[in-house]
Amino acid sequence: MDKMPKWADVVLIPLISLLLAAILSALVILAIGENPAEAVNLMVTGALGSTYGWGYTLYYATNFMFTGLAVAVAFHARMFNIGGEGQAMLGGLGVAIVCLYVDWPHWSIALLAACAASMMFGAAWAAIPAYLQAKRGSHIVITTIMFNFIAAAFLNYMLVNVMRPEGSMDPATARFSETVHLPTLHELLAPIGINFSKAAPANISLLVAILACFVVWALIWRTRLGYEIRSYGKTETGAVYAGISPVRITIVAMLISGALAGLMAINNVMGEAERLVLNSTEGAGFIGIAVALMGRSHPFGVFLAAILFGFLYQGGAELALWTSIPRELIVVIQALVILFTGALDNMVRTPLEKLFLSLRKGSA
């Protein structure tokens, strides 16, 4: 009873939505008196034309892979986790505690510990909204929004009143020690003879993110838990009939989601800043929503969409540098992508379904 082939659903609809978003963005650029073709050109050379540009693109993409996966896992259980931002902030706190207060012999052990801590902190921050949704029926969207603000206030308190080094005015922790410095792509690629830019922040977290994509894929499509999450997301009553506990799935899916969002901190806190600063997440938690929608909640889709948004982010920064187009253009593009791939999905889907239906009738 499929109205249209699967490839159209998976590839065609996101591409049309992206095209619509791109056309509208081009109109916006035109309206503020700049040349869209030139802007695209600048973005491509700035983000993909050098290893420096690639280094930034991949750095941003790493963040978005984690947050995109986080939103995607919750989507599979039919939950909308807007709290990625707060969970990632708390993940940052976990990383900072691990890196500041423990003396690590080697970065690799520190990375493992930081992964564990960030996932734990992120999951813990998702746990209360998850519990309230599962047990008390409090809408997860509202509670996770509230928890974003609570996280921001909490982090502000921790950085200003507790973790700020003596005598420093800056609301940030001290720098992490040299031993927990994560190898950048430059350091990773130099031994095999590739000269990658030294200044770019992309680091080994990228590999962790790709690994996370595989793990999430295996979890969702190759394990019993993943099956339970998907069937709960598809039909709750059916899942309950099959003996799947809604409370358990809601909580477990949100914990995984929160852990993935928290894990982002190994990239932005440990890999890039090497200390915890205010607003270290820079909205990456929200971009995860666009990435998950664009990637159709599939880890490979999330991977591609994250790189696309990494490109947009780095390209947007270059645009702001060389033209009078401010960085906020990216926010507009992000909004349009969310709008077309998420909210206005039926606007694209319905005509397309009709088209495929009439094509089928014609051939039959």
Added chain:
Amino acid sequence: MDFLTLIQIFDSTIRLATPLLLACLAGLYSERAGIFDIGLEGKMLMAAFFSAAIAAVSGSVWLGLLAGIASSLLLSGLHGLASITFRGNQLISGVAINFLAAGMTVLVAQDWFQQGGRTPSLFGGGRFPPIKWPFADALSDVPVIGPIYSELLSGHSILVYVALLAVPATWWVLYRTRFGLRLRAVGENPAAVDTAGVSVVGLRYAAVAICGVLCGIAGAYLATALQAGFVKDMTAGRGFIALAALIFAKWRPWQAMGACLLFGLLQAVALRFQNIDLGGVTIPVQVMDALPYVLTVVILAGFVGKAIPPRAGGEPYVKER
């Protein structure tokens, strides 16, 4: 703390609660009709920019107000299109609207004024002036009543009084008119409304439009009365505090006013005192920032009286299956 300080804090409570109250009532209309709206923040921000921009260019704050309402209505229309006509996800649409506003305002501000995403400062006719009540000066020396009358009640801009009057008006519309009955019904059981021969789509668009107008006034108040001009991200989460207040008030108008005044008071206290000393225990300012959200979560959790949203909220209405 002396009496005058108290009056000043309550005075700024009213100022700070006004945008919350307007946005909260806006959300009330929309959500009572079954359309969840987490795009209050974006609509306010858009209206704040366009009201300030038009007021700066034309020199007339009233034209600014109209422009603010129009821009907010435009976003409301988009939300309606996505969530009513195309039956999309209302929450995702709201998120998109917030980002659209955050990006577009700075983009257009930079293009029009080249001041790093802000509008020029407003002065004279570009702002809503405070309205002095009769005899405010004469009565100000009378003990107790004087400061209350001349400081607390008098001397606000007209939009503050509009917001306060919108509360009984909303109560009356919701509970004493046919439109209000239908509006509430469409949020609880749209099929029943449809069976009665009333257009679900029409009612929901009407609710979303009212929401747009009120958000527009809220945004205009921020940029042309509370402050003098638009700055990037000037709503600073107020749309979400309004949403929190709406839940706190359990979607009822008078309680919404109470919740907004409470949250306004928290903001006013946080603004005036950095850290509060309560007999040895210091309450850091961040607690004040987080308190509205914490209170809302507690209310949502249902430990102190459960907040139950309109039953059909968030569900697109499909006429026939």
